[in-house]
Amino acid sequence: MLKLVEERGGVGFWSFDIATRRLWGSQGFHRVTGLPLADDLRSLFRRLIHPDDQAGQADLWDLIQLGHAVDREFRIIRPDHTVRWVALKTDVVLGHDARPARTDGVLLDTTAPHEAREITAWMQGRQTGVLRAVTAAIWSAHPAGEIEMAAGWEQLTGQSAAEMAGLGWLDALHPDDRRSALAAWQAARTTGTPYRAEYRIRGADGTYRRFSSRGAAQTEPDGSVREWFGLVLAVPEDARDAVPDAALGPLIRGARAVIGWSIQNLAAASGVSGSSVRRMEEFGESPRPRIRQAVRQTFESAGIRFSAIGADRIAIEIDLRRFPRS
Numbered sequence: 001m002l003k004l005v006e007e008r009g010g011v012g013f014w015s016f017d018i019a020t021r022r023l024w025g026s027q028g029f030h031r032v033t034g035l036p037l038a039d040d041l042r043s044l045f046r047r048l049i050h051p052d053d054q055a056g057q058a059d060l061w062d063l064i065q066l067g068h069a070v071d072r073e074f075r076i077i078r079p080d081h082t083v084r085w086v087a088l089k090t091d092v093v094l095g096h097d098a099r100p101a102r103t104d105g106v107l108l109d110t111t112a113p114h115e116a117r118e119i120t121a122w123m124q125g126r127q128t129g130v131l132r133a134v135t136a137a138i139w140s141a142h143p144a145g146e147i148e149m150a151a152g153w154e155q156l157t158g159q160s161a162a163e164m165a166g167l168g169w170l171d172a173l174h175p176d177d178r179r180s181a182l183a184a185w186q187a188a189r190t191t192g193t194p195y196r197a198e199y200r201i202r203g204a205d206g207t208y209r210r211f212s213s214r215g216a217a218q219t220e221p222d223g224s225v226r227e228w229f230g231l232v233l234a235v236p237e238d239a240r241d242a243v244p245d246a247a248l249g250p251l252i253r254g255a256r257a258v259i260g261w262s263i264q265n266l267a268a269a270s271g272v273s274g275s276s277v278r279r280m281e282e283f284g285e286s287p288r289p290r291i292r293q294a295v296r297q298t299f300e301s302a303g304i305r306f307s308a309i310g311a312d313r314i315a316i317e318i319d320l321r322r323f324p325r326s
Contacts, residue, residue, distance in 0.1 A: 006031065010109035017102055018067055032086060032109045034078030050075035050083065060088075067092050067100025073110060085114040136211060141228040143217075145189045148227070156232070158204035174200035174208050181213075192217050195230060210235040252295065253281050255304045270298035 005011055006028025014025040030037055033048060049057050053074040063070050073087045087108045095101030137152035146166065153164055157172040164171075170178045177199035188195035195215035200208040215230025256266060263281070267274040272291050280295070296306060 002026070003028075010112075012107040014105050014107060015102060016064055016105070018065065018100055021065070029107055032084070032107050033076065034080055034082070036079075048076040048078065050077055064090065064103050064105075067103060069103075073114075084109055085111045136234050137232040139215070139228075139230050139232065141215075141230075143225040143227065145185065145228075150232075153232070156203060157201060172202050174202065176200075188215065188217075189228075192219075192225065195228070198235065201232075251306055252277070252299075255299050255306075258304060259299075259302055266295070266298065269302075270294045 002013070006013070006026060010028075010032060012026055012029030012032040014023065014029045016023045025033075025035075027037075035048075049060075057072060057074050060070060060072060069090050069092050071087075071089050073085065075083055075085055077083055087110045088105060089108070090103050090105040092100050093102040093104060136156050137150050139150040139153065140148045142148055147164060147169060150161075150164060150169070153169070153172075154160060157164075159168065159172050162168075167182070170182060173181055181197045181199045184197040185195055187193070194217075195213065198210065198212045201211050202208050212233045212235050213230060214233070215228050217225045218227050218229055220226050252266070256262070261269070263274050263277050266272070267277050270277075272294055276291055277295070299305065
């Protein structure tokens with residue numbers, strides 16, 4: 001049984017007689033350390049410990065000789081030059097005089113779990129770094145929908161954790177976007193489908209900017225929702241350039257109607273030929289980037305802006321200060 005435990009578990013047993021200074025090790029002990037059976041086992045404490053860990057384990061042999069229990073983890077360099085992580089654990093056996101007589105110990109090869117923890121920590125650190133680089137906020141919520149955590153939200157909006165609790169986060173959204181954002185959140189919670197919404201957020205400086213929020217339910221094996229996890233991503237100012245060329249026609253036609261421009265008026269203001277404008281409107285022909293940009297900038301100067309809202313929605317944003325009744 002002992003042999004099976006040692007071979008399968010990467011374990012070695014050892015014992016140190018305090019009176020005789022004799023150190024005995026099992027076959028598993030020699031297997032873990034790589035030391036020959038005839039070698040002096042005390043070399044484990046003299047020369048096998050990794051140089052970077054020697055300072056922290058300088059008192060190890062003294063503690064064992066004095067009969068103190070230890071529980072340490074460190075690296076060793078075996079005679080074959082391989083580096084292994086080991087855990088050294090001991091228990092002290094008292095003699096008839098109630099003084100320490102023997103130290104029994106176990107040596108475990110912990111390389112695999114230690115490296116697994118390192119890899120996990122590295123991956124988590126990398127993922128966290130990437131998320132911080134590309135997201136404005138990271139949020140999680142209870143199955144019932146109550147926001148549990150929103151890292152970065154206070155820096156983004158100025159709202160404290162208490163202010164954003166419940167549905168308080170809606171207060172940081174543009175009034176015109178709150179209903180659709182809440183409806184999307186309620187629909188996702190009801191159906192368990194991914195949450196997706198785009199809205200304008202009032203920043204800590206009072207300026208509204210467009211953001212995209214994405215979230216998904218993390219489920220238990222039985223399908224029940226354990227928690228929600230999501231991201232708030234900034235929508236670049238040039239995201240309006242993602243408006244499909246085929247959609248420019250009806251957008252331009254609608255924008256002209258708001259301003260009261262004819263095709264000739266738009267052509268004259270943008271420096272684009274009337275025939276190009278007509279082809280864009282009537283046939284959805286893809287204009288060259290220079291022409292598309294010229295038309296877009298002309299409308300923006302007049303108080304009209306094209307915006308892509310998600311993957312399947314396109315809007316004409318109107319400056320109501322210039323067109324209060326539009």
